[in-house]
Amino acid sequence: MPFRAADALLPLTPIAFEILLALLEEDLHGYAVLQQVEQRVGRTLPLRTGTLYRALARLLDTGLIEEIDAGDRAARTVKVHEDDERRRYYRVTPLGRQTAKAEALRLEDQVSAARARKLLPGGKR
């Protein structure tokens, strides 16, 4: 069942989670993913090209994202940054969406525990 499969892939690495976050909004090609992630967390999570693509390869292999066919692109709302047909576009799969949600829930749970122990403000035992 999909949910169980999503569970099995937790916890995600920080970079994998960030990539999924970026792709949840829209389909992007590799450079755009990098730019989004860098914008969000560039200072705390230095992003090397090789590392990014290894993470992409991981996500592809575990079925959390997929490559979009060139023909498919036109059919979806895809922001075309450059008119470059050689670029590969990536899209998050339903499994990927569920896994990202599961990871977010897991993180939320962890943060609540941290708040409860006064590590962060706003906790209630």
Add this chain to the structure above:
Amino acid sequence: MTSGQSRMRLAARLHRVMLAAYPAAFRRRFAADIQRMFEARLAGARGRGRGAAAVFVALECADVAWGGLLERFAPVASHASPTPRKWRMSVETTMADVRFAFRLMRRSPLFTALAMGALALGIGATGAIFAAVNAVLVRPLPYARPAELVMVWSNNTNAALPRNPVSAADYVDLQTMNRSLAGLEAAQSFFAPAQFRDGAGEPLSIQTSQVTAGMFDLLGRPPVLGRLFQPDDQNVVLLSYGLWQRRFGGDRAVIGRTVDINLQPATIVGVMPADFTFPYRTMLGPSGFSRAQFADVWQPLVFQGRFYQNADGSLVRQVRGLGLVGRVKDGVTTSQASEDLSTIAASLAKAYPASNAGWDATVLPLHEQAVGTAKPALLLLLGGVSLLWLIGCANVANLLLARSVARRNEVAVRRALGATRWRLARQSIVEGLVLSAGGGIGGVLLLYAGIPALVALAPPDTPRVSSITPDLTVFVFMFLLASATGILTALLPAASAAQSDVQAGLKDAGRGTTLSPARKRVRAALVVGEIALAVLLTTGAMLLVRSFVSVMGVDPGFSVDRLLTFQINAPRLPNPAAFQEYYDRMFTALDAVPGVAATGGTTRVPLGSTNVTTQVSIEGRDIPAAQLPEVEFRRALNNYFVAMGMPMLRGRSFTREDGVLGVAQPACVINQAMQQRLFPGEDPVGRRVRVGPNPQAVWLTIVGVVGDVRHGSLEEMPKSEMYISGHLSPPSAPYIAVRSHGDPGALAEAVRRAVWSVDAQTPIYDMKTMAAMRSESVAERRFVLTLATVFGVLALFLATSGVYGVMALIVSERTPEVGVRVALGATRTDILNLVVGQSARLGLAGIGIGVAGSFVLAPLMSSQLFGVQPLDAATFAIVPVILLAAAILAAVMPARRAMQVDPVVALRNN
């Protein structure tokens, strides 16, 4: 391409290479995207500065390399084809070996420092010399397809002068009649100094080069700005990149501006690239008006004026002042082109015997013309530094061998636990590579310090010296060298580890300080080898020292002390009479300066200028024009011979009367070499000669014979020289010689004031004492000598420390034996003799091999020697003594330790 762009290309190439770390499947999917993203991000990083870009490249490449390895050997998902277990194990154990090597190095810092230091020295020095060889000799010339380019000279077989410039008429004939060249262009065979005015700022002294319109097309380099010459261009000029930056600040609006060159207007049509040089100084003929290295501007060469056109408009054939550059056709070799041009030269000799009889053509590759003179010295230095590197390797090998003995029991335990021989050997090799990697890094640092020092020390005459930089080729070479060093130095310890005797090693737990006889022989052989190599280097250095002393001892034919020289540009005056008056006033002013003993002037000062030659006809001898003897031609002003300290051997020098315009019997003075060549056994005074084959030229009467001088360099034999009075034919840019009673440098200011008192605008340049000029004239010899001496000293140092290390070990091994001897009644002197004797035996063995090697190799150095034979007795006697003394010295401290051995302690520990 700008340097920034080439750096970007380099970074992209490096990144692409690093991508190979990824497994093939991964590469197929993502390599293109990764590379593209890298290049896009690199452009962004460059915008933040060069430092940021460099950091970016380093981090990205490291990430790619590391990530690639991880993908191969520790993939998280199974999309990569599963790498064999063995591969992964291999990488892990190698990493373990590296970590172990680091631990070992940390544990014995002194050993590590010594080893890495020796390696850094060897690798760094070899890298620096290689960078010089690469930049000067190997790198192709900055032209398109440079291997196809050739230089063409005329070959004066009558006087055995194979590299003579070519005349305008001969050039045109060669160009039209050849079948082997795709193109042939001409350039003036000298740089011409000129005054440059552009309306803004001071007039500038520049060097000009005149080339035919198609020359730059032939060379195949487009301009960075504007255009090249076109066939009918006149009054235009091409700027060099350097002048464009210096004078115009790189202003791109300079195209179309008009400037003044020697008061002639010229329009700027283009700017040549920064790395473009033409002609190299080594491509110029022997004549020339200056010793400049580069052209600042180029102008189109037009065959007009009396050097190129006869009165009837035909081209001149017997005045030769052009250097020719050609490009061979596809598939044609240099020797084929040479044959072709020789055939044409032969037909010209038949058609114009008066000017061309006995003149052939010489064709050689342009690259060889440009850098051929530097080759012997550079290759000698490369050979020398390689020997130094070998000594460093031997030193470190000995160190590693000694240490491997100390670890014998560790190795034995590992063997007992099941390690294979190969595994143990591999560990030794990894250690060697780690050491040499450290040495390599130290060597790179040495390189960055050494190359500027090398360039600063190098004689300015060296072709392409300013382009000696550490570039990719040099780094690849050093990487390979460091790897080879690591493997070489680790071979013996690796073999030793692989062959270790398990039983003996285990039994000897704790001490393990004795070597097997085989390994003792190896150790001794290494030291003997080091000493032999040191003998080679020291012999070479000493031969060069003696040559240098010889050269400095040469009598130049004039008096070097208390002589000040400088060059001036005489003002532009309307006629010879005005020039005469100017020079009269100037020399009067100079003679009046207190402290001045004598003054004079010349068109060519010895050791400080080039030559101009002319053919002479001798009255009463009927010689065909093509075979007229060629002599150096000079003009003398005022009391030149007295100021220079040149003795008059016969007859008289010039007098005031000889300098009067329109004098009835114009006089000339010849030197002894010319007298012996043209008037052997006769008194030449009173004979008459004429310049050139032109029957309308005026006859000159020889009034005196002056002593010979060494003109081009101290090492050249004096050539035939003739002098005429400079007052008859006033020069425009003479050298002035001022002989002083005291220190010549102290007169500099007063002399300048005296010259300016006559004309305040006169440019004075290159003012230096003759002593300084003599020193500059031997700059190349001094350069090679300095480096060779440094190598020799380092080699001695390394070899001595190698001997010391081995002797210290030997003494500690023989401590029990020494104890026994002392107990049996040996005195301290006996022990001293024992130790020093062993060291001396090692030394003698090494010296023997080294001397034998020197016998064989020293003759290869002959081109660099002067006044001393390659098998010089004194050198071959002194060097062994030095090395023997070094070997004995190195044994002193170990010997003292041996002499202090307490027999009781020594025997107890047995």
